Amino acid sequence: MPHVKPPDLLTAMIAAGGSKVSQSTRETLVRAYMAAALLTLGAAFAVTVSTRVGNPLVGAMLFPVGFIMLYLLGYDLLTGVFTLVPLAWLTRAPGVSFGAMMRNWGLVFLGNLAGALTVALLMAIYFTYGFSVEPDEVGQALGTIGEGRTVGYAEHGAAGMLTLFVRGVLCNWMVSTGVVGAMMSKSVIGKVVCMWMPIMLFFYMGFEHSIVNMFLFPSGLMLGGDFTIVDYLVWNEIPTLLGNLVGGFTFVALPLLLAHGRQAGIGGSSRSQQEGTTTPSAPARESELVAS
Template sequence: MSYVKPAELATRIIDAGESKVFMSTRDTLIRAFMAGAILALAAAFAVTISVKTGEPLVGALLFPVGFCMLHLLGFDLLTAVFTLVPLAWLDKRPGVTLRPMLRNWGLVFLGNLAGALTVAVFMAIYFTYGFSVEPDAVGQAIGQIGEGRTVGYADHGAAGMLTLFIRGVMCNWMVSTGVVGAMMSDSLPGKVIAMWMPITVFFYLGFEHSIVNMFLFPSGLMLGGDFTIVDYLLWNEIPTVIGNLVGGLAFVGLVIYATHGKTGPTRKRPGDLVSVDQTPVPTTA
């Protein structure tokens, strides 16, 4: 399988961020909608597997199928553009300024939200036969997830908010590693393997992903979860979005940019001679 070296990887990441900024509004919204919808279906799939098998690890191992599909189809998640687009801005690519970057983030957010909400409604209908019966075991589990990861955090006050934020940071550390990992290979198997590993880690450890939560929590409300929209926004979605931004940018994007995109000067090797202009001159045998 092909392998892209880190220096070239850094250039690919910056190029990808630049391309997102100049994408049309129509294409940005369509691609974001589909990304949110596919990731929501993957979350429903993983929860269903976890409930029916009684083994969360199996659900986590299979959840990345949705992430891989949406990425290979060229659809966009907010967590990905949080990492990619700022690097094009830092690299001073022509036309990439703060306003277009924020525009891209806003459009992707709206598209992801619309896609995730659409699947949330579809799955709520699916779990309840059109709201004519009580939700099945999977539907009840989704409602409990929403309750535990909103009022559950609120019960711990500031400590709960800190935990929520850190889970958001660690989530996009892993998810963005999957995003850039897909660029490390030009082969389909290589891309899938590079994405699958960190996405499994994020899902099994219960980190907070803003787009997955756009499905889980609205769906949970429709399925009888004992929490409110305000609980969801204040004690999950808003802190999670901020944590995702910090995690993806600080621990993936900026790290790769700093050490592979803008490498520091090479240190002088022992035994090198130095010319008058301080240029190292390699010694010869």
């Protein structure tokens, strides 16, 4: 299977980050909405399988289906743009200003939230026959997940908050590795394999993904989970979001830039260098960035 070498991979990542910033508001929102919808359907599938067969590993092995489909279709998760867009900004990619990066993050967040909430509502209806009966064993499991990963952290105080943040960091280390993995190969099979491995790891290890949690916790509340919206925001979503931001950029984008920037011809182009350095060109056609 054709392999993209790391310097070329880095150039493609920068171009992908610049491409995402240049999208219109409509394009960004639609891509983000569909990304979260597909990802969270995969999460619902994984929880269903894990509950019914009694083996979490089976669920983890199947969870990457949603992630793989959304990236093959060219949709965007906030965790992915947390890695690609800052890299484009740091290396002075054309059109990537700090304000443009913040705009992209805000739109992707809103689109992801809407997509995840849509699936949360649909799955709550699915598990309760339109809220006419009590949730089945899978619905009850979703409620329990929400309790354990909110008040469960709160019971440990500051140590729980630190653990939550670290799990968010570890999660986007793996998820962003999967995002980059889609760009490592030029074949569909190669992309699937490179995405599958880190995503399976993050799900089985119970790391915290801000977009998956936008589905798990609202659906848990609708299915009778014993926690509140404030519990969810304070003891999961906000720390997880910050951890995801740190994990993707610090452990995926930055190491690749430091390790391969010179070979890619961009070693002196980052914003941390002196003013006046030349800005590298990282051209890439939109059609080449579908899997980014």
